[in-house]
Amino acid sequence: MNKQQRFAYVSFSAGLYALLAALPSQLQPHVSRPEDNTFLQDMFGERGLHSLVKSLLSVHDTVAQKRYDPELPPLPEVIDDEENSVKIIRLVKNKEPLGATIRRDDNTGAIIVARIMKGGAADRSGLINAGDELIEVNGIPLDDKKPEEIIRILAQSQGAITFKVVPAGRDDVPLREPKVFLRALFDYDPSKDNAIPCKEAGLGFKKGSILQIMSQGDATWWQAKHEGDANPRAGLIPSKQFQERRFALRQPAVTQPLQRTLTGFRRSFRLSRRDRKTNKSMYESKKSQIYDMADVPTYEEVAPYCRQRGAKHRLVVLVGPTGVGLDELKKKLLISDPQHFGFTIPHTTRPKRNQESDGVEYHFISKHLFETDIHNNKLVEYGVYNGNYYGTSLDSVRSVLSKNKVCLMDVQPHTIKLLRTAEFKPFVVFVKPPPIERLRETRKNAKFLPGKDDKGSARPFTEEDFKEMLNSAEVMESHYGHLFEKVIVNDDLTTAFKELQLALKQVETETHWVPVSWTHS
Structure with missing residues (x-):
């Protein structure tokens, strides 16, 4: 320490001691008892306190004068020009x-x-x-x-x-990749994937997980992390193209038993008693169910969406096997708030009966007009029974939504894809049955109704009904589960109804991830 620094240090120390000595008098207006004032004067005048402050100042100066920059090794005096740059x-x-x-x-x-x-x-x-x-x-x-x-x-x-x-040669500066979010449509466990270059670097996820894609630079392995994860490190996931190829190789041929299960799915139209004289399958979709099964679900690009005040409601689609309770849930929703919920009215070409009103039980139209609507792709689904057409039109969906109501539909699962448009933004709820033991217990006194409004054919549930219900539910979930946004187990109707009510309220008020194309309309 030079003379000037020493003088400055002595001056600073003297000033500090003077400040400590003056503190008791400064605090005196705030001290009520004489003994407290005596205590403060003794404490701040104590030589030990002055020595402690002096030591702290000395340590501070010592630390402040040190250099903490890393010391790099000297460069070698001789460098071989033939060697690569290391x-x-x-x-x-x-x-x-x-x-x-x-x-x-x-x-x-x-x-x-x-x-x-x-x-x-x-x-x-x-x-x-x-x-x-x-x-x-x-x-x-x-x-x-x-x-x-x-x-x-x-x-x-x-x-x-x-x-x-x-170092690798770098001629180009990599561009910053835009943020991309995908919904996973399958489960993935990197520890069980023998194709991944490093299992420890893999990122596992479940069907429905939202993934933020960090890099798509590799055609086979993308880098991603879970949306909202605080950990900034990405993990490897199979690319869409790579996973599609793998799924396509694993896809088994559709067997006859599976075809029979598909044709056994519950039907979505309301029929009168005379329209349901038999339990045979009535409806065939315009598009083949087997064709839809060939789709390979991997990832779907999504974006956050929240319904704005005044905007049309999202279409609510219920899916489930016959006997699971879709009609009961829909009716309870309608009764709970008839001003907020509405149903679609089917179309038919059969003659109107005396006790029926057009637009109540059905929209009654001519065969020529119905076939024109088929040709113009105006129907969600349709079929023929006893020589008459029955179906649900897209316009009937629009009619409910235009009244600022939530449109409730239950359809065959392969029809969901026809409704997944920016116009309808469907919220798909899969209602599945509980295990067979609970079915026997909860449906003991219930009636099985093969056709809607066909009360004359209602009968007790049989063991075969339960097995078919569970089998149909398993096939639906296996092949169409990637389209379901909510799954509700109808173990108890009251509990299932409350769960459905809450889910629909959240759809109207909270932000959800939807296909990115729905947000660009």
Whole structure:
């Protein structure tokens, strides 16, 4: 410390001691008892306190004058111009993975950084890039190491890790990828995927999970993280194209028993007693159910959506097997608030009966007009029974929605795809039965109604009805489950109704993830 610094330090110390000595008199107006004033004067005048302050100031000055910049090793005096440019990198790694995958070049045998995981330690450092060649890790040469051995070395390393790399040439600056969100339409467990380049780098998810895609630079393996996850590190997931190819190879041929199950799905039209003289299948969809089964669900691009005040309500579609209770749930919703909920009215070509009114039981139209609507794709679904057409039109859906009501529909599951448009934005609820033991218990005194409004054919449930209900539900969920946004088990009708009510209220007031095309209309 030079003379000027010493003088400044002595002056500062004297000023500090004077301040400490003056504090009791400054505090005196706030002290009520004489003994408290005496205590403060003794404490601030204590030499020990002055010595402590002096020591703290001395430590402060010592620390402040130190240099904490890292000392880099000197550059070598002789550099071989023939050698490739080598970069020495030191990263600090805690318990998290490094966030990079490696591969061996088939031609040169070099160990190459295959990809950098977005948000991982390597990515955050900005020092290691895809395409870099790894020469050494912590002084260990890698030329004779297998990728699995190197991964083990990295996994076991903690704290500072030193890499010697040959940087890859970089002519282009990578563009910042836009934010993309996908809804997963299948379950994925990387630990069971033998094709993934590094199981530890994989990201597992369940059907319905919302994934933020961090990179699609690799045609086979994308990088993603769960939406809203605080962990910035991405994981590997199979790309859409790769997963579609894998699913297509696994897709079995549709068998006759499955076809019979599909044709056994509950029908969606209300029929009078005389229209339901038999229980045979009446309706055939315009589009083949088997054709729809060939679809390969992987990912669907989505965006957040919240219904704005004054906008039309989302269409509510209920799906479930015969006897599960869809009619009961719809009726309870309508009774709970007839001004808020509405049903579609089917169309038919059969003659109107005396006790019927047009637009109440059915819309009665001519065969020519019905076939014209079929040709112009104006029907959600339709079929023929006893030589007459029956069906539900798109205009009947629009009619309910235009009255600022929530339109309730129950349809065959393969019809959902025809309704999944920006116009209707359907919220699909799958109502499934409980286990067969609960079916026997809860449906003991209930009646099985093969056709809507066909009360004359109502009968007690049979064991065969229960088995068919469970089998149909399993097929529906297996092949169309990726289209369901809500699943409700109708174990108890009152409980299921309350769960459905809550779900529909949330649809109207909260933000949901919907196909991105629905938000661009």
